[in-house]
Ligand SMILES: NC(=O)C1=CN([C@@H]2O[C@H](COP(=O)(O)OP(=O)(O)OC[C@H]3O[C@@H](n4cnc5c(N)ncnc54)[C@H](OP(=O)(O)O)[C@@H]3O)[C@@H](O)[C@H]2O)C=CC1
């Protein structure tokens with residue numbers, strides 16, 4: 229009976245290893261339906277075997293023309309499909325041909341979302357086999373445009389929308405979701421969607437996109453992933469005045485009302501899914517992000533991708549770049565444009581890693597790192613008025629009010645853009661870096677492409693090919709003076725899928741900074757001499773599942789070492805174990 233339940237839910241159960249409360253027959257009583265008294269309300273969920281027309285309409289099981297003759301016969305599909313038979317490989321070829329015909333990236337995005345709604349395994353097969361081509365569609369930059377236009381491209385709702393209307397009833401809302409064995413939730417409140425600002429409820433494209441990468445890049449099965457958008461209103465006037473806006477038409481709730489609502493959500497999540505569900509905070513504004521992470525970091529398995537995932541991926545790129553630059557991390561000086569979640573998150577992890585390497589105090593090492601915000605260089609005279617997460621970076625220095633002067637004052641070896649504002653690394657700025665450094669390290673991390681601080685071409689051209697460059701959104705390779713330069717994509721999507729897999733496969737209950745360092749190191753190790761020869765400081769995405777398995781293994785190893793992994797005994801070979809846990813989208817045969 230238990231195996232039938234698993235089959236019906238469509239998942240490989242390898243990751244599903246937590247002890248469960250079961251009643252007669254071993255069927256889970258996750259929602260307490262069997263324990264409920266007559267007065268208690270339960271959700272009347274049913275499981276049934278799909279066949280015939282319904283089978284073709286069920287994205288989890290639909291295979292389209294890949295249903296065999298035998299399956300067509302056995303499952304009442306005769307006549308519902310044209311006679312041709314196609315392999316999954318041929319279906320993939322056909323779909324890639326048709327996607328490539330669209331000129332507009334948003335059309336490709338819509339085509340892929342429609343495929344996901346129609347045939348989930350084929351969607352993931354396409355994504356995994358064509359990751360470098362399709363990542364810019366399901367993820368940055370196109371996902372940003374999709375969020376901006378979400379109202380007009382919205383067909384069928386994806387994920388869970390939890391709005392203030394559901395206050396007091398969030399647990400019930402969670403129970404409306406058809407899957408119970410959830411392992412990863414990505415949640416946003418839509419206030420800082422990439423560098424595009426407050427997109428309210430339309431931010432749903434981000435959790436949906438991130439979770440499709442959890443599956444494609446990290447192998448967490450789709451049924452275990454839950455995208456959630458918390459709708460507490462929006463301060464985006466354009467959306468508030470748009471008759472087609474899909475969210476709550478009110479200003480954002482703040483203060484106690486906001487935090488009480490988020491607390492109800494976090495409590496309901498733990499109550500419904502237990503201790504080991506990973507909650508990834510995504511694209512919250514910084515005035516809430518740091519506080520939520522600090523508040524729930526001690527009681528829940530939470531991870532802030534913008535603060536922690538970004539820090540881990542950038543640290544990996546910096547460690548790898550030392551092979552090209554020489555020296556140790558502590559020999560370098562870092563300057564950030566942007567002192568928010570990404571900027572201060574990265575800065576803190578660099579300082580932590582330097583401190584581990586040198587045994588010097590963190591406070592001393594922070595002095596190697598400088599940040600510029602919208603008011604200029606962060607210096608001690610500004611300390612009183614700074615948000616708490618900027619205060620550790622207020623070093624002794626006279627005020628400097630623009631980036632170019634900050635470069636001249638600080639003389640950085642690495643310049644990192646995390647401002648969310650495009651084109652801030654002007655020709656003068658990049659040339660100033662090139663004047664100071666033989667090989668200036670330049671990272672333009674802001675997303676989507678429109679918000680990148682500079683393009684790859686500008687970085688190579690303005691440094692006469694001397695820059696080591698990486699960006700948050702992808703740029704094509706650039707030919708300069710007859711040489712081909714391959715820019716890296718410093719994006720947290722290198723980290724979070726493998727990081728999350730490592731946590732869930734080991735049953736880890738809390739995230740620790742040492743796990744971020746382990747993930748960083750695992751990623752940096754994947755850069756080979758061949759990559760360095762092309763100026764790359766990240767490995768290519770074509771290898772991402774192997775990279776994710778290695779990250780997962782090292783994160784899990786750290787969790788076991790720290791005593792926060794509950795899946796016992798510890799598997800001996802964690803890389804092999806990670807690989808065995810990963811979802812693969814090949815079709816299954818139906819009896
Ligand atoms: N590549 C990747 O993997 C990731 C990229 N990002 C990208 O990084 C960007 C920032 O994200 P996040 O840190 O969360 O955002 P935040 O809002 O937390 O921080 C933005 C920071 O930039 C500063 N800033 C804004 N405008 C300027 C300006 N004109 N000059 C100097 N500083 C400025 C802000 O200053 P002030 O505090 O004074 O307002 C603030 O310190 C986004 O575009 C996001 O897409 C984020 C996460 C991951």
Ligand SMILES: CC(=O)C(=O)O
Pocket residue numbers: 368421422423511533534674675700719720721
């Ligand atoms: C990549 C990412 O998480 C961001 O830009 O917000």
Ligand SMILES: [Mg+2]
Pocket residue numbers: 422510511533534
């Ligand atoms: Mg983000």
